[in-house]
Amino acid sequence: MAFQSGEVSTDELIEAQAYVWNHTFAFVNSVSLKCAIQLGIPDAIHKHGHPITLSQLVESLHADHTKSQCIHRLMRLLVQSKFFTQDTTQEEARYWLTPASRLLLRKASLTVAPLVLLILDPILTEPWFHMSEWLTNERHLTPFEAAHGSMFWERMAHESGLGSLFEEAMRTDSRLVAHVLVRDYKHVFEGIKTLADVGGGTGTMAKAIVDALPGIKCLVLDLPHVVAGLESTHKLRYVGGDMFEAIPAADAVLLKWIMHDWDDDKCLKILKRCKEAVGTGGKVMIIDVVVDVKREDDKVVEDQLYFDMAMMTYFNGKERSEKEWAKLFSDAGFTSYKITHAFGVRSLLEAYP
Structure with a gap:
């Protein structure tokens, strides 16, 4: 429904705001993806050979341990974007590759x-x-x-x-x-x-x-x-x-x-x-x-x-x-x-x- 003065429902208004925000912040997906490649996250998970915990990932990336929760937040977004999967059935969540993140492996023959x-x-x-x-x-x-x-x-x-x-x-x-x-x-x-x-x-x-x-x-x-x-x-x-x-x-x-x-x-x-x-x-x-x-x-x-x-x-x-x-x-x-x-x-x- 097109918005008209005084006729916009609360649901429509909030949905429209979320839609604008989603497109405004879409670049965050792009730069987060770039960050993952630069850090070597897909390669680290692939080298690990099976689903990896956050602490293991931070260790393999040689990341600053005081920023481990920041790595968690980055991975949370990348999981939401379907570049990685997350297994939460165990005490510590584990991350694994998807077909999309396999295309991000730097030495893969079909890398993008x-x-x-x-x-x-x-x-x-x-x-x-x-x-x-x-x-x-x-x-x-x-x-x-x-x-x-x-x-x-x-x-x-x-x-x-x-x-x-x-x-x-x-x-x-x-x-x-x-x-x-x-x-x-x-x-x-x-x-x-x-x-x-x-x-x-x-x-x-x-x-x-x-x-x-x-x-x-x-x-x-x-x-x-x-x-x-x-x-x-x-x-x-x-x-x-x-x-x-x-x-x-x-x-x-x-x-x-x-x-x-x-x-x-x-x-x-x-x-x-x-x-x-x-x-x-x-x-x-x-x-x-x-x-x-x-x-x-x-x-x-x-x-x-x-x-x-x-x-x-x-x-x-x-x-x-x-x-x-x-x-x-x-x-x-x-x-x-x-x-x-x-x-x-x-x-x-x-x-x-």
Whole structure:
């Protein structure tokens, strides 16, 4: 019910206040999660091998014992957020991992910890506080530029530590996506002998593909300084270049988490280069978000909208709806496309000339 003067019940008023508070303090979940990773809480519990008591956790973290109750309060919130479970049936409560906190193990093959630390780095959180300034001012292309006086990629080039964290976050994300792709969607590679992984960095995705599919050869196209010094093999070749200028010929082109960094004009240029590369019989495979606010999973939609706001804030990019993707494909000269909701928040889009 919409609030009207004098017609608001006490329950509605209190519920509305709690709702506003919940969203106001939502950042506390994020920074608490970051703190848990920095302290090594998931790793300490995993190393312990079975549910751990608070005193054992404090000891393993080498935390200040006078702050043990503060660790308890941190864990209480993280249990409420379902990052850990708590067994209270024994004299002293014990904490254990959930599927979500297993993804925070720093040395796990499918860890997402680097991406959490990247997004919550002060350099990436500061631009969010400049959004209203940016929206009412023509001087800056992005909130990131409003905050730092330079664009995202310029700043990354001068922040070696953050640049390394960004690369690690992209590698670990590619490892997780590749794990799902080659395990559950091998059929999308049928008939493909050569694959160009555009913007593929040091080749995490390409390596997983050629290891799982012996009949495919991959090339990784990225900027010259990214692939400099990387050794090519018979099945995996590195090529320095610019995707806006040319993409080497291949049966298929893969773009994983590339398109959302760019506006429509830039994406159109990329797609036209892709179409030239695959010819009439190939296809372009895109792993990215397809925004669908009508999906039943509220968490997925919420994540998609979070990513869309992040792309606006950092890059002047965007996440796209199916209608927006279809227009891009059509404008680039593709005749058809297919969407498979394969990765939760993200999808696999296949575009055909």
